[in-house]
Amino acid sequence: MSATVAEAPAAPTRGAPKSETDRAKAERKLAWYLCAPAVIVMLAVTAYPILYAVYLSLLRADLRFPNDRTWNGLNNYKSVLSSSLWWSDVWHTVLITVVSVTFELALGMALALIMHRAIFGRGLVRTSALIPYGIVTVVAAFAWRFAWSSAVGGFVPKALGMDFDPLDPTHPFWNYFVVIATEIWKTTPFMALLLLAGLTLVPEELQEAARVDGASAWQRFWKITIPLMKPAILVALLFRTLDAFRIFDSAYIISNGPNPHLETVSILGYNQLLNRLNLGLGSAVSILIFLCVVLIAFVFVKGFGTSLAQQRGER
Amino acid sequence: MRRPVVIAGWAVAASFALAACGGGSSSGPANINLWVFNEPSGSFKDAAKRCTDSSGGKYKVTLNALSNQADQQRQSLVRRLAAKDSSIDIAGMDVVWTAEFAAAGWIKEWPTALAAQVKQGTLPGPLATATYQGKLYAAPANSNTQLLWYRKDKVSKPADTWTGLIAQATNLKTHIEIQGAQYEGVMVWFNSLVQSAGGTIVKGTTVTLGPAGQVAANTMSKLAHSPAADPSLASQHEDENRLAFEAGTAYFEVNYPFVYPSAKTNAPDIYKNMAWAPYPGITPGTAAKAPIGGINWGVGAYTKHPNEAFAAAACMRNEENEKEAAIKGGLPPTLESLYSDPELIKAYPFAALIRKQLATAAVRPVTPAYADVSLAVAKAVSPPTSIQTNGFVNSLRGTLKDALNSQALL
Numbered sequence: 074m075s076a077t078v079a080e081a082p083a084a085p086t087r088g089a090p091k092s093e094t095d096r097a098k099a100e101r102k103l104a105w106y107l108c109a110p111a112v113i114v115m116l117a118v119t120a121y122p123i124l125y126a127v128y129l130s131l132l133r134a135d136l137r138f139p140n141d142r143t144w145n146g147l148n149n150y151k152s153v154l155s156s157s158l159w160w161s162d163v164w165h166t167v168l169i170t171v172v173s174v175t176f177e178l179a180l181g182m183a184l185a186l187i188m189h190r191a192i193f194g195r196g197l198v199r200t201s202a203l204i205p206y207g208i209v210t211v212v213a214a215f216a217w218r219f220a221w222s223s224a225v226g227g228f229v230p231k232a233l234g235m236d237f238d239p240l241d242p243t244h245p246f247w248n249y250f251v252v253i254a255t256e257i258w259k260t261t262p263f264m265a266l267l268l269l270a271g272l273t274l275v276p277e278e279l280q281e282a283a284r285v286d287g288a289s290a291w292q293r294f295w296k297i298t299i300p301l302m303k304p305a306i307l308v309a310l311l312f313r314t315l316d317a318f319r320i321f322d323s324a325y326i327i328s329n330g331p332n333p334h335l336e337t338v339s340i341l342g343y344n345q346l347l348n349r350l351n352l353g354l355g356s357a358v359s360i361l362i363f364l365c366v367v368l369i370a371f372v373f374v375k376g377f378g379t380s381l382a383q384q385r386g387e388r
Numbered sequence: 389m390r391r392p393v394v395i396a397g398w399a400v401a402a403s404f405a406l407a408a409c410g411g412g413s414s415s416g417p418a419n420i421n422l423w424v425f426n427e428p429s430g431s432f433k434d435a436a437k438r439c440t441d442s443s444g445g446k447y448k449v450t451l452n453a454l455s456n457q458a459d460q461q462r463q464s465l466v467r468r469l470a471a472k473d474s475s476i477d478i479a480g481m482d483v484v485w486t487a488e489f490a491a492a493g494w495i496k497e498w499p500t501a502l503a504a505q506v507k508q509g510t511l512p513g514p515l516a517t518a519t520y521q522g523k524l525y526a527a528p529a530n531s532n533t534q535l536l537w538y539r540k541d542k543v544s545k546p547a548d549t550w551t552g553l554i555a556q557a558t559n560l561k562t563h564i565e566i567q568g569a570q571y572e573g574v575m576v577w578f579n580s581l582v583q584s585a586g587g588t589i590v591k592g593t594t595v596t597l598g599p600a601g602q603v604a605a606n607t608m609s610k611l612a613h614s615p616a617a618d619p620s621l622a623s624q625h626e627d628e629n630r631l632a633f634e635a636g637t638a639y640f641e642v643n644y645p646f647v648y649p650s651a652k653t654n655a656p657d658i659y660k661n662m663a664w665a666p667y668p669g670i671t672p673g674t675a676a677k678a679p680i681g682g683i684n685w686g687v688g689a690y691t692k693h694p695n696e697a698f699a700a701a702a703c704m705r706n707e708e709n710e711k712e713a714a715i716k717g718g719l720p721p722t723l724e725s726l727y728s729d730p731e732l733i734k735a736y737p738f739a740a741l742i743r744k745q746l747a748t749a750a751v752r753p754v755t756p757a758y759a760d761v762s763l764a765v766a767k768a769v770s771p772p773t774s775i776q777t778n779g780f781v782n783s784l785r786g787t788l789k790d791a792l793n794s795q796a797l798l
Contacts (some may be wrong), residue, residue: 109702111700120480133793133794133795135794136470136492137488137491137492137757137759138491138492138756138794139492139493139722141794148795149795152790152795152796153562153797156796156797158767158797158798159797217638224620224623224628237619237620240623240769241620241623242569242622242623243619243620243621243622243623243771243773246792258624329768330569330570330571330623330625331569331570331571332570332623332680333767333771341797345797345798347463347467348459348463348759348763349759349760349763349798350466350467350470351794353794354794354795354797358797375565
């Protein structure tokens with residue numbers, strides 16, 4: 074990126090590189106100097122920790138046994154992957170991700186259409202729809218916990234006439250229901266915002282032409298709006314899936330202490346690293362989460378790429 | 389003109405880095421930071437004040453409140469200690485952390501002279517929990533054990549075994565309140581059951597769990613599947629048990645003595661009919677091995693004022709301070725002499741029973757990997773309704789072996 078930016082002013086004289094003026098040279102040098110602090114910071118805060126985590130995941134590194142730090146090869150990965158706990162936590166995470174993202178997409182689309190079509194009070198509608206997204210996740214999660222937990226006198230169980238605590242680990246269905254509902258409530262606006270951007274790309278003339286040809290509203294939505302919005306939908310899905318897969322705060326707050334059903338892969342990693350101080354195993358879990366995220370991104374980008382190509386081919 | 393801009397940029401970056409350092413030093417009394425759970429009666433706060441006043445200007449004890457849940461207390465301390473935080477002068481350590489903290493080098497061994505002073509007049513049970521490999525690493529601040537609390541207006545004589553108690557509670561259509569959530573409390577329960585059945589879980593770095601583990605698992609599972617279990621057993625800690633008993637919905641409660649002064653203030657009607665019995669056992673006629681808990685004062689390895697910290701820790705557990713913690717806060721003392729103090733016996737009519745239980749208590753495994761052992765057990769027995777009684781011992785043994793080698797994902 075930075076290289077292209079620096080090169081840009083020199084572009085007109087590219088035909089004769091030797092004629093690059095002193096001024097251009099000096100400017101390019103200055104650009105590097107100005108970029109250097111950012112590059113150094115990026116290396117320090119992203120590249121170094123990631124590489125260090127990879128290194129730690131190959132050690133028996135437990136802060137409680139500082140003298141027993143030894144090379145462990147792939148044993149940490151073996152322990153994680155052969156543990157039923159990892160797989161059940163992956164399953165919990167996938168369940169929360171798939172269900173919440175599905176609902177978010179449907180509701181986000183509806184919200185985007187409303188925001189797009191709103192004639193008066195458009196600003197108000199858009200702002201109020203975004204409020205949940207603007208609330209800090211931890212605060213939102215606490216609000217949902219206080220509303221739903223009978224143990225702290227939440228009003229929802231009373232209103233629904235429940236004689237049990239829906240957040241109690243003995244009621245997995247309700248545990249998931251609350252966490253997923255929190256996620257949906259919290260991030261649907263984000264989804265809607267991304268979809269709204271896609272909606273504005275659909276040319277009004279096409280819609281009108283279809284209407285003249287006698288297409289119903291339903292047909293126009295499925296045959297015109299959706300296909301033209303596909304890239305925006307895929308981007309929105311990608312962002313939300315990656316986010317949802319790494320869910321930590323709302324599940325952690327709502328479970329309020331260990332709840333085996335709501336343990337997600339991020340909570341699992343946190344427990345190994347910060348509770349047990351087992352840096353080796355914890356790093357292995359973190360790296361595996363990272364690989365899952367890469368996999369999800371790869372699948373989506375693959376789908377995204379082909380759909381774009383299809384569209385170009387069709388036209 | 390250009391160079392100054394670049395230099396200025398770097399200077400700004402450098403000043404950010406420098407801002408992280410710095411800080412000042414001050415003369416006057418050494419500030420001793422004491423970290424301990426948030427004791428609701430305020431007895432630690434009073435003790436800290438008395439110690440500050442009696443130090444003659446040598447130190448000032450500042451109380452820092454930790455969570456009320458043992459797991460979270462440990463997490464807060466361990467994170468700071470692993471990062472060599474010098475602000476931890478004194479740590480209020482749960483009795484089970486001694487081996488872990490000592491082996492990791494996070495707490496200082498007590499110097500010989502002070503150690504002799506601490507050992508003097510201290511009950512052997514609590515003292516054992518402050519010792520690792522024959523060396524004293526902490527000063528026992530208070531001890532604790534669980535009793536069976538019951539309503540004497542509803543129950544004439546409680547059964548002395550778990551099986552008997554479950555039948556009794558089922559007949560009376562009431563609940564037995566016990567800690568069943570996935571945390572240290574459920575480990576306390578399991579450990580007492582295993583030791584009452586004549587077994588142990590882990591010794592040092594060897595897994596010793598045997599048939600007694602099966603007996604313990606069966607007992608827990610039996611209660612969980614009986615009508616005598618509280619419907620929210622799987623999420624209950626000590627405090628939820630206390631509340632259920634004070635609300636009058638349960639006639640039985642297995643809990644620490646803090647519930648007694650608490651009922652006196654919160655539920656006077658229940659308090660009038662509150663009676664106690666020894667911790668329930670496995671075999672009729674054989675006394676159970678009751679849990680032993682409590683807090684020890686450890687001196688952080690990275691403290692800047694070790695001498696003052698040792699002095700303050702010793703002061704925090706002197707007779708006067710332990711007595712107040714016992715009477716106001718319901719925390720049983722570790723000093724033998726206090727058990728014959730008339731004032732304490734008046735506030736604490738069950739003092740003799742506590743002292744007797746502490747003498748034969750079920751100490752939880754002494755191992756540096758205790759936290760992992762406890763997690764492995766808690767995951768295996770909570771929620772108690774989903775205990776896999778088939779092959780329970782073999783599967784838990786496998787996890788425990790991995791846990792002792794830092795290889796178990798928990």
